[in-house]
Amino acid sequence: xKKSYSFWLFIGCLIAGQxxxxxxxxxxxxxxxxxxxxxxxxxxxxxxHAPFKRxxxxxxxxAKCHPEGKIGKKPAVIDLHSRMKGKDCLICHTxxxxxxxxxxxxxxxxxxxxxxxxxCHSGEGDKAHKEKYAGDCSECHxxxxxxxxxxxxxxxxxxxxxxxxxxxxxxxxxxMGAIGGCGDCHGTKAWxxxxxxxxxxxxxxxDHKVTCVKCHDARSYKKYTCMNCH
Amino acid sequence: xxxVVNRLxxxxxxxxxxxxxxxxIEQMMDLYGVRGHRLLTGIIGTLLVILSFGYSMRKKxxxxxGGMKGWLRAHEWLAILGTVIIFVHTGTHFHGIVAIITLxxxxxxxxxxxxxxxxxxxxRAELRLKKANLKKGGLSxxxxxxxLTGLATASESLSKWRLYHMPVISILGVMVVxxxxxALYYGGFKI
Numbered sequence: 001x002k003k004s005y006s007f008w009l010f011i012g013c014l015i016a017g018q019x020x021x022x023x024x025x026x027x028x029x030x031x032x033x034x035x036x037x038x039x040x041x042x043x044x045x046x047x048x049h050a051p052f053k054r055x056x057x058x059x060x061x062x063a064k065c066h067p068e069g070k071i072g073k074k075p076a077v078i079d080l081h082s083r084m085k086g087k088d089c090l091i092c093h094t095x096x097x098x099x100x101x102x103x104x105x106x107x108x109x110x111x112x113x114x115x116x117x118x119x120c121h122s123g124e125g126d127k128a129h130k131e132k133y134a135g136d137c138s139e140c141h142x143x144x145x146x147x148x149x150x151x152x153x154x155x156x157x158x159x160x161x162x163x164x165x166x167x168x169x170x171x172x173x174x175x176m177g178a179i180g181g182c183g184d185c186h187g188t189k190a191w192x193x194x195x196x197x198x199x200x201x202x203x204x205x206x207d208h209k210v211t212c213v214k215c216h217d218a219r220s221y222k223k224y225t226c227m228n229c230h
Numbered sequence: 231x232x233x234v235v236n237r238l239x240x241x242x243x244x245x246x247x248x249x250x251x252x253x254x255i256e257q258m259m260d261l262y263g264v265r266g267h268r269l270l271t272g273i274i275g276t277l278l279v280i281l282s283f284g285y286s287m288r289k290k291x292x293x294x295x296g297g298m299k300g301w302l303r304a305h306e307w308l309a310i311l312g313t314v315i316i317f318v319h320t321g322t323h324f325h326g327i328v329a330i331i332t333l334x335x336x337x338x339x340x341x342x343x344x345x346x347x348x349x350x351x352x353x354r355a356e357l358r359l360k361k362a363n364l365k366k367g368g369l370s371x372x373x374x375x376x377x378l379t380g381l382a383t384a385s386e387s388l389s390k391w392r393l394y395h396m397p398v399i400s401i402l403g404v405m406v407v408x409x410x411x412x413a414l415y416y417g418g419f420k421i
Contacts, residue, residue, distance in 0.1 A: 008397040012404030019328055019408070030327045031412050045416065054418030096325075106263065 034096035037103050048095075057089045083120055087112075109143035117141075153188035161186075173212075173221070237348045244344055248310065252317030259318070269417070271319035276406060278312030298379040306347060313340045332409040335402040342395045346388070353385040354378060 023030040027045045036043070048059045060066050066089075071081035091112075095103050112120070117137040140151050161182040168174045173196075185196035198204055202224075210229075217223035259267055285305030287293060313336065320333055357378050364374045 005396060005400050008400030009404060011397070012401035015331075015401060016404050016408040019331070023328070023412070031329075031416055032326055033329075033417075034323065034325045049416045051415055052418055054416075 032096060034101070035098050036095050037097070037101050038099045040095060041099065055090055057087070060089045060093075080120060107143075237351075241341070241344050241348065244310075245341060248314050248340070249317060252314050252320075253322060255314075255318045256321040268319055268321075269413075271315050272410070272413070275312045275315035275319055276410070278308050278315065282306075282308035282312060297376055299375060302350075302379065306343075309340070309343055326412075328405070328409050328412055332402070332405040335398060335405050339395070339398045339402050342391075342398050346391050346395055349387050349391045353387055357385075 019030060031045070040048075048055045050056050050059065061068050068085055069082050070078070072078045091108055092105055093103050094105055095101070097103065121137070140149050142148055142150075162168070165182070185194035187195070202208075212221070214228055215224045215226065217225075282305045285301040288296065288298065288301045316336060320329075324330055324333070361374060361378065364377060369377065
């Protein structure tokens with residue numbers, strides 16, 4: 001029997017109507033785009049979602065969930081969030097990626113164009129930065145990865161290496177002092193690997209495979225003697 | 231028999247190509263960290279499919295711009311492109327009963343559309359025999375082509391096919407509206 005479009009549209013509305021009714025009782029299975037993270041498992045949809053407004057940050061910061069000033073466990077994280085007051089939580093966070101889902105996204109710096117780097121990146125550990133490099137952060141850092149640093153040593157050529165690289169390994173080589181300075185072994189492109197070339201000063205052939213102190217004074221590599229053997 | 235096998239193979243290939251391309255595009259977007267494309271692809275895909283219904287409107291003579299053949303081609307390609315984009319919107323994530331039901335109807339409508347295309351081709355092949363007669367009637371090539379397209383769409387086989395295609399399209403229309411309202415209700419308008 002031939003039915004018109006209106007008939008089938010009516011049938012479609014009947015199906016949709018039944019789903020709407022079911023959705024009023026069980027919204028999550030009907031509309032959820034994925035399971036929420038374990039910690040959010042007991043929440044109802046309307047606890048976070050406001051009609052036609054996605055998730056308002058106010059829903060997150062209610063007293064029983066993530067009250068302002070108490071977000072995070074590590075002091076640096078708590079500090080960071082307290083400085084983010086008033087920002088949209090969804091810039092960095094998401095959900096519905098499964099019970100074990102990673103709900104912190106890669107930071108979208110574009111959302112903070114009006115802010116300065118130091119509005120957020122100004123923890124205790126950055127004091128050293130402030131004192132030595134008060135300039136533009138983007139000279140060394142990018143917004144994709146904080147640890148992907150491209151340090152320009154030309155900016156600090158007048159400084160002694162030890163002003164910054166003050167965590168010198170406690171071994172003979174470093175404690176006694178290098179022959180010509182840090183630059184003998186280290187480059188400015190990468191601190192590791194170091195490339196000290198002993199052959200430049202004395203070729204260590206098979207008869208000279210001995211410990212450092214056999215030839216060098218224990219207090220300085222600049223001093224040496226052959227008399228311990230010859 | 232050979233024709234049926236060939237056409238079935240064509241149909242399956244098209245479905246796989248559409249699905250494969252959509253999944254590939256979606257994976258590439260994930261790989262390059264493209265975010266917020268779900269709402270946008272959903273809207274664009276749906277608009278393209280809606281636009282493809284210009285053919286139905288032209289067929290019902292709601293307007294007379296352009297030839298039937300051109301509108302039919304536009305209907306096919308806009309629907310295919312829209313479907314690819316909607317599958318990008320869906321990606322490989324199947325959650326939410328409403329979204330899944332809408333997707334099932336979308337897929338059924340797409341396959342039904344492809345079957346319709348093959349039914350149409352068959353009808354046209356039959357009608358080609360009538361072409362000679364029309365030519366004898368003194369019509370120009372363009373007029374004959376339009377005539378054939380008109381006759382083909384009005385054929386009995388296509389009417390039968392429409393009996394199945396129409397319910398799917400109608401219910402799909404309702405489900406798309408419902409899915410969109412539900413998605414905006416919970417997800418908001420922000421892309």
